[in-house]
Amino acid sequence: MPHTDVTATNPEVLLRYRMDGQVGAMRVLVTGGSGLVGRAIERVVKEEGGRREGEEWIFLSSKDANLMSAEETRALFQKHRPTHVIHLAAMVGGLFRNMRQNLDFWRNNVYINDNVLQASHEVGVVKVVSCLSTCIFPDKTSYPIDETMIHNGPPHESNFGYAYAKRMIDVHNRACFQQYGRRYTAVIPTNVFGPHDNFNIEDGHVLPGLIHKAYLAKKEGKALQVWGSGRPLRQFIYSLDLARLFLWVLREYDEVDPIILSVGEEDEVSIKDAADAVVEALEFKHGVIYDTSKADGQFKKTASNAKLRKYLPDFKFTPFKTAIKETCDWFVANYDIARK
Ligand code: NAP
Ligand code: GDP
Secondary structure: OOOOOOOOOOHHHHHHHHHOOOOOOOEEEEEOOOOHHHHHHHHHHHHOOOOOOOOEEEEOOOOOOOOOOHHHHHHHHHHHOOOEEEEOOOOOOOHHHHHHOHHHHHHHHHHHHHHHHHHHHHOOOOEEEEEOOHHHOEOOOOOOEOHHHOOOOOEOHHHHHHHHHHHHHHHHHHHHHHHHOOOOEEEEEOEEEOOOOEOOOOOOOHHHHHHHHHHHHHHHOOOEEEEOOOOOEEOEEEHHHHHHHHHHHHHHOOOOOOEEEOOOHHHOEEHHHHHHHHHHHOOOOOOEEEEOOOOOOOOOOOEOOHHHHHHOOOOOOOOHHHHHHHHHHHHHHOOOOOEO
16 A cells, blocks of 8 residues: 555554543544545545544534534534544635635634534543644745744635634644643645535635536537636645545644645646646546636645654655546546535
8 A cells, every 4th residue: 555554553642542541442523524525534444444443433414413503512522422533524615705705714613613622622532633724824924834834924815714713723722732631633734625525616626616617618518717817826635645644643643733734845736737637637628718807816825744744754645637537537427416
Protein backbone atom coordinates (compact mmCIF):
# COMPACT_ATOMS: atom_id res chain seq x y z
CA MET A 1 0.00 0.00 0.00
CA PRO A 2 1.54 3.36 -1.04
CA HIS A 3 0.07 5.27 1.90
CA THR A 4 1.28 5.54 5.47
CA ASP A 5 -0.12 2.89 7.79
CA VAL A 6 -3.04 4.74 9.33
CA THR A 7 -3.68 1.93 11.80
CA ALA A 8 -0.37 2.38 13.62
CA THR A 9 -0.64 3.20 17.31
CA ASN A 10 0.93 5.97 19.33
CA PRO A 11 1.47 4.44 22.79
CA GLU A 12 1.20 7.84 24.52
CA VAL A 13 -2.24 8.51 23.07
CA LEU A 14 -3.43 5.03 24.01
CA LEU A 15 -1.97 5.40 27.50
CA ARG A 16 -3.87 8.64 28.06
CA TYR A 17 -6.99 6.99 26.75
CA ARG A 18 -6.66 4.24 29.34
CA MET A 19 -5.64 6.59 32.14
CA ASP A 20 -8.90 8.44 31.58
CA GLY A 21 -10.59 5.27 32.75
CA GLN A 22 -12.02 4.57 29.31
CA VAL A 23 -10.47 1.16 28.87
CA GLY A 24 -11.69 -0.67 25.82
CA ALA A 25 -12.17 -0.04 22.16
CA MET A 26 -12.80 3.37 20.71
CA ARG A 27 -16.32 4.44 19.79
CA VAL A 28 -15.88 7.07 17.13
CA LEU A 29 -18.70 9.45 16.27
CA VAL A 30 -18.30 11.19 12.90
CA THR A 31 -20.48 14.31 12.56
CA GLY A 32 -21.11 15.23 8.94
CA GLY A 33 -20.59 11.57 8.03
CA SER A 34 -22.81 11.86 4.94
CA GLY A 35 -20.74 14.61 3.29
CA LEU A 36 -17.72 14.65 0.98
CA VAL A 37 -15.12 14.09 3.71
CA GLY A 38 -17.35 11.87 5.86
CA ARG A 39 -18.05 9.45 3.00
CA ALA A 40 -14.33 9.24 2.24
CA ILE A 41 -13.52 8.43 5.88
CA GLU A 42 -16.27 5.81 5.86
CA ARG A 43 -14.68 4.19 2.80
CA VAL A 44 -11.21 4.15 4.36
CA VAL A 45 -12.61 2.73 7.60
CA LYS A 46 -14.77 0.07 5.96
CA GLU A 47 -12.86 -0.81 2.79
CA GLU A 48 -9.19 -0.04 3.46
CA GLY A 49 -8.83 -1.70 6.84
CA GLY A 50 -8.92 1.60 8.75
CA ARG A 51 -11.11 0.08 11.46
CA ARG A 52 -9.50 -1.95 14.24
CA GLU A 53 -11.07 -4.94 15.91
CA GLY A 54 -13.65 -3.99 18.51
CA GLU A 55 -13.90 -0.40 17.34
CA GLU A 56 -17.28 1.09 16.66
CA TRP A 57 -17.71 3.84 14.05
CA ILE A 58 -20.92 5.84 13.82
CA PHE A 59 -21.42 8.07 10.78
CA LEU A 60 -24.05 10.77 11.27
CA SER A 61 -26.01 13.02 8.94
CA SER A 62 -28.31 15.94 9.72
CA LYS A 63 -31.16 13.41 9.79
CA ASP A 64 -29.77 12.04 13.09
CA ALA A 65 -29.81 15.45 14.77
CA ASN A 66 -29.71 19.12 13.88
CA LEU A 67 -26.42 20.09 15.49
CA MET A 68 -27.49 23.74 15.53
CA SER A 69 -29.72 22.72 18.41
CA ALA A 70 -27.95 22.35 21.76
CA GLU A 71 -30.69 19.99 23.04
CA GLU A 72 -30.56 17.69 20.02
CA THR A 73 -26.77 17.64 20.12
CA ARG A 74 -26.66 16.80 23.83
CA ALA A 75 -29.26 14.03 23.39
CA LEU A 76 -27.27 12.56 20.49
CA PHE A 77 -24.05 12.50 22.51
CA GLN A 78 -25.81 11.02 25.55
CA LYS A 79 -27.23 8.29 23.32
CA HIS A 80 -23.96 7.28 21.66
CA ARG A 81 -21.47 8.24 24.40
CA PRO A 82 -18.50 8.32 22.00
CA THR A 83 -14.91 8.13 23.21
CA HIS A 84 -13.64 9.94 20.12
CA VAL A 85 -15.24 12.43 17.71
CA ILE A 86 -14.36 13.45 14.18
CA HIS A 87 -16.29 16.68 13.76
CA LEU A 88 -17.00 17.47 10.11
CA ALA A 89 -20.56 18.79 10.17
CA ALA A 90 -20.72 22.33 8.89
CA MET A 91 -22.43 24.65 6.50
CA VAL A 92 -20.02 24.37 3.56
CA GLY A 93 -19.98 26.08 0.17
CA GLY A 94 -17.89 27.52 -2.60
CA LEU A 95 -16.88 31.14 -3.12
CA PHE A 96 -20.19 32.29 -4.58
CA ARG A 97 -22.40 30.79 -1.85
CA ASN A 98 -20.12 32.30 0.78
CA MET A 99 -20.42 35.75 -0.81
CA ARG A 100 -24.24 35.49 -0.71
CA GLN A 101 -24.66 34.05 2.80
CA ASN A 102 -21.92 35.28 5.13
CA LEU A 103 -24.38 35.66 8.03
CA ASP A 104 -25.70 32.08 7.66
CA PHE A 105 -22.17 30.66 7.47
CA TRP A 106 -21.22 32.54 10.64
CA ARG A 107 -24.30 31.65 12.72
CA ASN A 108 -24.81 28.04 11.61
CA ASN A 109 -21.19 27.10 12.07
CA VAL A 110 -20.74 28.89 15.39
CA TYR A 111 -23.78 27.06 16.81
CA ILE A 112 -22.78 23.67 15.40
CA ASN A 113 -19.20 23.92 16.63
CA ASP A 114 -20.05 25.16 20.11
CA ASN A 115 -22.72 22.48 20.54
CA VAL A 116 -20.48 19.63 19.38
CA LEU A 117 -17.44 20.67 21.41
CA GLN A 118 -19.48 21.35 24.56
CA ALA A 119 -21.43 18.05 24.27
CA SER A 120 -18.12 16.23 23.73
CA HIS A 121 -16.74 17.74 26.91
CA GLU A 122 -19.90 16.93 28.87
CA VAL A 123 -19.87 13.22 28.00
CA GLY A 124 -16.10 12.95 28.52
CA VAL A 125 -14.95 12.48 24.94
CA VAL A 126 -11.18 11.84 25.04
CA LYS A 127 -10.33 13.37 21.69
CA VAL A 128 -12.11 15.53 19.13
CA VAL A 129 -10.63 16.25 15.72
CA SER A 130 -12.44 19.19 14.12
CA CYS A 131 -12.01 20.67 10.68
CA LEU A 132 -10.78 24.15 9.85
CA SER A 133 -9.83 25.19 6.30
CA THR A 134 -7.04 27.10 4.59
CA CYS A 135 -9.65 29.64 3.43
CA ILE A 136 -9.87 30.95 7.01
CA PHE A 137 -6.29 32.26 6.84
CA PRO A 138 -5.54 36.01 6.77
CA ASP A 139 -5.95 37.64 3.38
CA LYS A 140 -2.94 39.94 3.68
CA THR A 141 -0.07 37.72 4.69
CA SER A 142 3.32 36.35 3.80
CA TYR A 143 3.56 32.94 2.10
CA PRO A 144 3.57 30.07 2.71
CA ILE A 145 1.00 30.27 5.50
CA ASP A 146 1.55 27.95 8.45
CA GLU A 147 -0.40 26.81 11.50
CA THR A 148 0.84 29.68 13.69
CA MET A 149 -0.70 32.35 11.43
CA ILE A 150 -4.44 31.55 11.57
CA HIS A 151 -5.39 34.61 13.65
CA ASN A 152 -2.90 37.09 12.15
CA GLY A 153 -5.35 39.46 10.49
CA PRO A 154 -8.77 39.50 8.80
CA PRO A 155 -9.72 36.73 6.37
CA HIS A 156 -10.70 37.47 2.75
CA GLU A 157 -13.93 39.50 2.73
CA SER A 158 -15.73 36.98 0.50
CA ASN A 159 -16.03 34.36 3.27
CA PHE A 160 -15.46 36.16 6.55
CA GLY A 161 -18.55 34.59 8.18
CA TYR A 162 -17.30 31.04 7.60
CA ALA A 163 -13.70 31.99 8.36
CA TYR A 164 -14.33 33.59 11.75
CA ALA A 165 -16.69 30.78 12.80
CA LYS A 166 -14.01 28.21 11.94
CA ARG A 167 -11.25 30.20 13.67
CA MET A 168 -13.30 30.04 16.88
CA ILE A 169 -12.87 26.23 16.94
CA ASP A 170 -9.18 26.84 17.55
CA VAL A 171 -10.00 29.32 20.33
CA HIS A 172 -12.42 26.77 21.87
CA ASN A 173 -9.85 23.97 21.70
CA ARG A 174 -7.12 26.01 23.36
CA ALA A 175 -9.46 27.26 26.12
CA CYS A 176 -10.78 23.74 26.71
CA PHE A 177 -7.22 22.48 27.11
CA GLN A 178 -6.29 25.33 29.43
CA GLN A 179 -9.38 24.97 31.62
CA TYR A 180 -10.01 21.21 31.53
CA GLY A 181 -6.91 19.61 30.02
CA ARG A 182 -8.93 18.29 27.07
CA ARG A 183 -6.87 17.41 24.01
CA TYR A 184 -9.30 18.58 21.36
CA THR A 185 -7.55 19.54 18.13
CA ALA A 186 -8.25 20.49 14.51
CA VAL A 187 -6.94 19.82 11.04
CA ILE A 188 -6.64 22.46 8.31
CA PRO A 189 -7.32 20.96 4.86
CA THR A 190 -6.94 22.85 1.62
CA ASN A 191 -9.72 22.66 -1.05
CA VAL A 192 -11.11 19.11 -0.93
CA PHE A 193 -12.70 17.23 -3.83
CA GLY A 194 -13.77 13.68 -4.62
CA PRO A 195 -16.78 11.34 -4.88
CA HIS A 196 -19.91 12.47 -2.96
CA ASP A 197 -18.97 16.16 -3.24
CA ASN A 198 -21.66 18.79 -3.57
CA PHE A 199 -21.87 19.19 -7.36
CA ASN A 200 -24.40 22.05 -7.17
CA ILE A 201 -23.16 24.66 -9.65
CA GLU A 202 -24.29 27.78 -7.75
CA ASP A 203 -23.40 26.63 -4.23
CA GLY A 204 -20.47 24.20 -4.55
CA HIS A 205 -16.71 24.53 -4.83
CA VAL A 206 -14.81 25.04 -8.06
CA LEU A 207 -13.94 21.43 -9.00
CA PRO A 208 -17.39 19.86 -8.52
CA GLY A 209 -18.85 22.97 -10.21
CA LEU A 210 -16.56 22.62 -13.23
CA ILE A 211 -17.16 18.86 -13.47
CA HIS A 212 -20.93 19.34 -13.45
CA LYS A 213 -20.78 22.23 -15.93
CA ALA A 214 -18.49 20.32 -18.28
CA TYR A 215 -20.76 17.26 -18.08
CA LEU A 216 -23.79 19.35 -19.11
CA ALA A 217 -21.87 21.37 -21.75
CA LYS A 218 -20.62 18.12 -23.33
CA LYS A 219 -24.21 16.89 -23.70
CA GLU A 220 -25.30 20.20 -25.18
CA GLY A 221 -22.21 20.62 -27.39
CA LYS A 222 -21.45 24.02 -25.79
CA ALA A 223 -18.27 25.64 -24.39
CA LEU A 224 -17.37 25.21 -20.70
CA GLN A 225 -17.87 28.44 -18.71
CA VAL A 226 -15.12 28.92 -16.12
CA TRP A 227 -15.90 31.71 -13.68
CA GLY A 228 -13.31 34.45 -13.06
CA SER A 229 -9.93 34.88 -14.74
CA GLY A 230 -8.62 31.34 -14.13
CA ARG A 231 -5.48 32.86 -12.56
CA PRO A 232 -6.07 32.26 -8.80
CA LEU A 233 -4.01 29.47 -7.28
CA ARG A 234 -5.23 26.59 -5.12
CA GLN A 235 -3.85 23.47 -3.43
CA PHE A 236 -6.37 20.67 -3.88
CA ILE A 237 -6.50 17.53 -1.73
CA TYR A 238 -8.32 14.33 -2.77
CA SER A 239 -10.95 13.36 -0.19
CA LEU A 240 -9.53 9.81 0.11
CA ASP A 241 -6.04 11.15 0.93
CA LEU A 242 -7.58 13.50 3.47
CA ALA A 243 -9.51 10.59 4.99
CA ARG A 244 -6.31 8.55 5.43
CA LEU A 245 -4.65 11.51 7.09
CA PHE A 246 -7.68 12.05 9.35
CA LEU A 247 -7.25 8.53 10.72
CA TRP A 248 -3.60 9.21 11.41
CA VAL A 249 -4.51 12.43 13.25
CA LEU A 250 -7.16 10.61 15.29
CA ARG A 251 -4.76 7.86 16.35
CA GLU A 252 -1.36 9.51 16.39
CA TYR A 253 -1.36 13.30 16.44
CA ASP A 254 -1.19 14.47 20.03
CA GLU A 255 -1.11 18.28 19.81
CA VAL A 256 -3.92 20.72 20.58
CA ASP A 257 -2.46 23.08 17.97
CA PRO A 258 -3.91 22.42 14.52
CA ILE A 259 -2.10 20.79 11.62
CA ILE A 260 -2.34 21.69 7.93
CA LEU A 261 -3.25 18.70 5.73
CA SER A 262 -2.14 19.72 2.28
CA VAL A 263 -0.15 18.77 -0.76
CA GLY A 264 3.13 20.68 -1.06
CA GLU A 265 3.51 24.25 -2.27
CA GLU A 266 4.98 22.86 -5.49
CA ASP A 267 1.65 21.13 -6.21
CA GLU A 268 -0.38 24.35 -6.19
CA VAL A 269 -2.29 24.76 -9.46
CA SER A 270 -4.19 27.60 -11.13
CA ILE A 271 -7.95 27.45 -11.67
CA LYS A 272 -7.08 27.20 -15.38
CA ASP A 273 -4.93 24.11 -14.67
CA ALA A 274 -7.86 22.64 -12.71
CA ALA A 275 -10.28 23.34 -15.59
CA ASP A 276 -7.83 21.76 -18.06
CA ALA A 277 -7.63 18.62 -15.89
CA VAL A 278 -11.45 18.33 -15.87
CA VAL A 279 -11.56 18.89 -19.65
CA GLU A 280 -9.01 16.09 -20.15
CA ALA A 281 -10.69 13.65 -17.76
CA LEU A 282 -14.13 14.11 -19.35
CA GLU A 283 -12.67 14.17 -22.89
CA PHE A 284 -14.45 17.48 -23.38
CA LYS A 285 -13.90 19.05 -26.81
CA HIS A 286 -16.15 22.12 -27.07
CA GLY A 287 -13.77 24.84 -25.84
CA VAL A 288 -13.42 26.84 -22.61
CA ILE A 289 -14.59 30.43 -21.94
CA TYR A 290 -13.46 32.53 -18.95
CA ASP A 291 -16.24 34.72 -17.56
CA THR A 292 -14.26 37.59 -16.02
CA SER A 293 -17.46 39.32 -14.86
CA LYS A 294 -17.47 36.73 -12.03
CA ALA A 295 -15.33 37.04 -8.90
CA ASP A 296 -11.88 35.47 -8.50
CA GLY A 297 -12.03 35.41 -4.69
CA GLN A 298 -8.79 35.15 -2.72
CA PHE A 299 -5.89 35.06 -5.17
CA LYS A 300 -4.02 32.39 -3.25
CA LYS A 301 -3.78 30.87 0.22
CA THR A 302 -0.61 28.87 -0.25
CA ALA A 303 -0.16 26.65 2.80
CA SER A 304 2.96 24.96 4.11
CA ASN A 305 2.75 21.23 4.79
CA ALA A 306 6.15 21.23 6.56
CA LYS A 307 4.59 20.21 9.89
CA LEU A 308 2.78 17.29 8.27
CA ARG A 309 5.95 16.29 6.44
CA LYS A 310 7.87 16.30 9.72
CA TYR A 311 5.46 13.72 11.09
CA LEU A 312 4.82 11.79 7.86
CA PRO A 313 7.72 12.27 5.45
CA ASP A 314 6.65 9.31 3.31
CA PHE A 315 2.93 9.92 2.88
CA LYS A 316 2.05 9.72 -0.81
CA PHE A 317 -0.71 11.91 -2.19
CA THR A 318 -2.75 10.62 -5.12
CA PRO A 319 -1.57 12.45 -8.27
CA PHE A 320 -3.96 15.32 -9.08
CA LYS A 321 -4.93 14.05 -12.53
CA THR A 322 -5.62 10.53 -11.23
CA ALA A 323 -7.85 11.91 -8.49
CA ILE A 324 -9.67 14.20 -10.95
CA LYS A 325 -10.26 11.26 -13.29
CA GLU A 326 -11.64 9.10 -10.45
CA THR A 327 -13.94 11.94 -9.35
CA CYS A 328 -15.20 12.59 -12.90
CA ASP A 329 -15.81 8.87 -13.42
CA TRP A 330 -17.71 8.69 -10.13
CA PHE A 331 -19.86 11.70 -11.09
CA VAL A 332 -20.72 10.32 -14.53
CA ALA A 333 -21.53 6.86 -13.11
CA ASN A 334 -23.58 8.32 -10.22
CA TYR A 335 -25.19 11.31 -11.93
CA ASP A 336 -28.69 10.37 -10.78
CA ILE A 337 -27.80 10.14 -7.09
CA ALA A 338 -25.06 12.81 -6.90
CA ARG A 339 -25.76 15.90 -4.78
CA LYS A 340 -26.45 18.64 -7.28
P1 NAP B 1 -20.35 18.57 2.96
O1 NAP B 1 -20.09 17.57 1.90
O2 NAP B 1 -21.17 19.76 2.62
O3 NAP B 1 -21.03 17.81 4.19
C1 NAP B 1 -21.49 18.53 5.28
C2 NAP B 1 -21.95 17.55 6.32
O4 NAP B 1 -22.42 18.29 7.46
C3 NAP B 1 -23.12 16.67 5.87
O5 NAP B 1 -22.95 15.39 6.42
C4 NAP B 1 -24.31 17.37 6.47
O6 NAP B 1 -25.41 16.49 6.71
C5 NAP B 1 -23.73 17.85 7.78
N1 NAP B 1 -24.47 18.96 8.37
C6 NAP B 1 -24.60 20.21 7.85
N2 NAP B 1 -25.38 20.95 8.65
C7 NAP B 1 -25.73 20.17 9.70
C8 NAP B 1 -26.52 20.36 10.84
N3 NAP B 1 -27.12 21.53 11.11
N4 NAP B 1 -26.68 19.31 11.70
C9 NAP B 1 -26.09 18.14 11.46
N5 NAP B 1 -25.31 17.90 10.41
C10 NAP B 1 -25.14 18.90 9.51
O7 NAP B 1 -19.01 19.11 3.58
P2 NAP B 1 -17.51 18.56 3.42
O8 NAP B 1 -16.97 19.18 2.20
O9 NAP B 1 -17.50 17.09 3.59
O10 NAP B 1 -16.81 19.27 4.65
C11 NAP B 1 -16.50 18.56 5.85
C12 NAP B 1 -15.68 19.46 6.74
O11 NAP B 1 -14.48 19.82 6.07
C13 NAP B 1 -16.39 20.77 7.09
O12 NAP B 1 -16.15 21.09 8.44
C14 NAP B 1 -15.73 21.78 6.17
O13 NAP B 1 -15.77 23.08 6.73
C15 NAP B 1 -14.33 21.24 6.08
N6 NAP B 1 -13.58 21.61 4.87
C16 NAP B 1 -14.10 21.36 3.64
C17 NAP B 1 -13.39 21.74 2.51
C18 NAP B 1 -13.92 21.49 1.11
O14 NAP B 1 -13.26 21.93 0.15
N7 NAP B 1 -15.04 20.81 0.93
C19 NAP B 1 -12.13 22.35 2.65
C20 NAP B 1 -11.61 22.55 3.94
C21 NAP B 1 -12.35 22.18 5.04
P3 NAP B 1 -26.49 16.17 5.53
O15 NAP B 1 -25.80 15.28 4.54
O16 NAP B 1 -27.59 15.48 6.21
O17 NAP B 1 -26.86 17.49 4.95
P1 GDP C 1 -12.38 29.09 -2.60
O1 GDP C 1 -11.20 28.24 -2.91
O2 GDP C 1 -12.71 29.10 -1.13
O3 GDP C 1 -12.23 30.49 -3.14
O4 GDP C 1 -13.69 28.48 -3.25
P2 GDP C 1 -14.03 27.71 -4.60
O5 GDP C 1 -13.71 26.29 -4.49
O6 GDP C 1 -15.45 28.08 -4.87
O7 GDP C 1 -13.06 28.30 -5.74
C1 GDP C 1 -13.25 29.60 -6.20
C2 GDP C 1 -12.30 29.92 -7.34
O8 GDP C 1 -12.62 29.14 -8.49
C3 GDP C 1 -12.46 31.38 -7.76
O9 GDP C 1 -11.24 31.85 -8.31
C4 GDP C 1 -13.53 31.27 -8.86
O10 GDP C 1 -13.50 32.39 -9.73
C5 GDP C 1 -13.07 29.99 -9.55
N1 GDP C 1 -14.15 29.29 -10.30
C6 GDP C 1 -14.14 29.05 -11.64
N2 GDP C 1 -15.24 28.40 -12.01
C7 GDP C 1 -15.95 28.15 -10.87
C8 GDP C 1 -17.17 27.47 -10.61
O11 GDP C 1 -17.85 26.94 -11.50
N3 GDP C 1 -17.57 27.40 -9.31
C9 GDP C 1 -16.86 27.95 -8.29
N4 GDP C 1 -17.29 27.82 -7.04
N5 GDP C 1 -15.70 28.63 -8.51
C10 GDP C 1 -15.25 28.73 -9.79
